[in-house]
Amino acid sequence: MNHIPESAKRKAHSTGISFENYAQKQIDVLNAVQGNLSGCDCQKCKNKGIVYYLQDGYELSKECDCMKIRRSYWNIERSGLKGLLSQYTFENFQTPERWQKELKLGAKRFLTDYKGKWLYVGGQVGAGKTHICTAIVGEFLKKGVEARYMLWRDEAVKIKAAVTDDYEYGRLINPLKTVPVLYIDDFFKTANDDRGQKKKPTQGDINVAFELLNYRYNSDRLVTIISSERTINEILDCDEAVGSRVYQRTKDYCWVIGKDIKKNYRLR
Known part of the structure; x- marks a missing residue:
């Protein structure tokens, strides 16, 4: 001054x-x-x-006021989506199959019908889940809406490690709880067991997921976008309290891509 x-x-x-x-x-x-x-x-x-x-x-x-938007971009760049915002757009999302057309149309519709609703894309690896969700985030950013990207495995580990440090724990989880748009990628991703089945998330993972999603569930203003290899039923099997909240908010915008290696575009 x-x-x-x-x-x-x-x-x-x-x-x-x-x-x-x-x-x-x-x-x-x-x-x-x-x-x-x-x-x-x-x-x-x-x-x-x-x-x-x-x-x-x-x-x-x-x-x-633009600094909120800049911080959103900087956070997304730091967290693993650097360069993907320009690559993973609606224009670049190819739709040769019917399920891809339906997914793209639904994702675009969500951008004008998101109040009190979430969006969930689950299922087949390499089928464009991260692409379509990133495209949605990019459109929110263009509108001047603050957004954050959360790669579940990385961020959940950090949050769980800080559970005995109230200040650090709050510093890590509170921005994710309150940001207007949150994209959670690879939600509840775990390694496979000896039989090739996905391991259940730990109780620590469930605790973090419940605190984060319950807070966002209780506000119609907070938009949550989730991609996962798991179906909604598999999320419910992991934890009913978490799964029921995801189901309730995403029931209008939920797609599960059937398991089919032909849909893995990373192998093409």
Whole structure:
């Protein structure tokens, strides 16, 4: 916070304009300086992340509204989706099969019908689950909505490790609980057992999932997007409390892609 000095007032007087107009011109000069922050192109702050204004003779600055969107992009880039936002778009999602057309149409419809609803895509590995969910996140970001990406295996491990440290635990989980749009990728992903079956998630995993999803379940304002190799029934088998919340919120936008190696486009 800087007070406009008396010398500036005298200079304003000598130019024949009011002090208020002179001071505002100085503010306009500061606001016109071009910045170089990434994430979005903001004409308000010129990509500096701050805007300047006058109040009671003081030169003040505040964080620009665009910073929430920039942090969303930066978080997504750091968490494993860097470069994928431009690649995993609706335009690039190919639909030669009927199930792909239905998935793409449903995902687009979700963007205008998401209040109080979640979206779930489960099933076959390599069938485009992450692609379609990332495309949805990208569209929310374009609309100026803050979003976060959570790769379940990585983030759940960090959160569980901090369970005895209240500050660190809250620092890790609270942003995921409260962000307007959360995409959870590979939800409840585990290794296979000796018979080739997926192991059940640990109680620690279930505790994290319940705290996170129960908080978001209780607010119609929070959008949750989930992709997983598991079906909804398999999520219910893992934990009924978690699964029932996922089922209730995603029943209008839930797709499970049948297991078929021909649908694994990574092998093509």
